[in-house]
Amino acid sequence: SGKTHDKKMADTMYSFPVPCTLYQDTGYQGYEPEGVEIIQPVKKPKGKELSRQDKEYNKKVSAIRVRIEHVIGSAKVMRIVKDECRLRANNFVENIFSTCMALHNLRIKINPWNYHN
Template identity: 50%
Template structure:
């Protein structure tokens, strides 16, 4: 049965299971423990009970480090709940309950750690003003979903780029830093620029924004944008244009690393089976 004491002294195993080093796990656990105690206070201790909290049969996941390990393993490996329960010595119904119980607690802990990106477009400008430097990168990413049964829904979610059914999000990250903003989730067919126009992002004056050709024509007010130049029809790019495109690509690749870091967690790569789970950004 998996437990934190068994992997605490095996850093490579812990990182393979959770995506975190031991020091990162311990740092996150402090906030997770705080979020867990808040959950207990509001959902168990303060409500009228026939017996005090803690009575009765003991849960299998007693230690909060084991609880954190449980939910991180679920997001990292994304096994079926039957397998997840087997790994931790519980049944599938208990695994189901723990997944839905611990996911919002992990979200809250990541909020305490200030690791969650902003989700509201109208608050984006205020968040960016608090950043050191205003050099940002914007890009989109797609995730597969099960094939919709409805014909019209299939048309909306079919991505010509991925040749499958997807949903799409936009991300805005610092040039040298973390993801600052995650858009709402849209059908895979929706164009990147159309999402920008719909969410109407506002940037502080003097912002520099790196983008790819999927944002052709997107020029926010007061922002200096950097975008690769497309090859003209029946023509060729000049050597200067090719060099400039390479410079922009070297800057933009940083957001690809950020997206790749998030997608270490298979739950944001594989088609989502648990529809009611709100995924944290790790």
Template identity: 45%
Template sequence: MSVQVACTLDGALAWVSDPVTGNHHDSYAINDTGVLASLNPGDWIGDKGYVGNGMITPYKKPKGGELTEWQKEYNRQVNKIRWVVEQVIANLKTWRILHTDYRRPLATFTETISCAIGLHFYRIACE
């Protein structure tokens, strides 16, 4: 299963997709959620797994070649921003429901994680 995560530049969790079942690439998973159809993907930053979706992503090293100096600097700047996203994902993974073995029928995982995410955003809205 794959869960897609979006956050603000200051590290606040902004959106979490419902789980995408199966063993799929990040690019497939983000397209499966439909979020890029309703929002401008040019405003999003992702890792190299999202290349081709119109998002801001680091440059991939060409096969048998090297990146130019400006591409390396660009990648450094993109990765400084992505670090915030990675911290949000790491925090999400520490949630007890995701951190420990799931001890209920796997078929209920989608509803369980969706409920946990909904409760999280409800708590934020009540603060």
């Protein structure tokens, strides 16, 4: 079936708990699920520069998003998370994903990531 763009998947597949905060990149401009607080970098206006405050804000948002991307990458090491799974019985996919995230959390507890703030 090929790869699906994240924005298309978000539009068609996911609902978010309310209240919820969603850190997203500028590729999702205009994507605002109901009841969800959206945090994303400020886009540079055409022909202009970002203000110092906007650059500082973007730096903080990007630092958080890097951590999120690392978690996603860590989960994808487990191929069952990354590849298509056709088993649908008894919430199988959700249970596998929860198990993989528990393994990720155990790995981080044993060998914590060191982020410089």
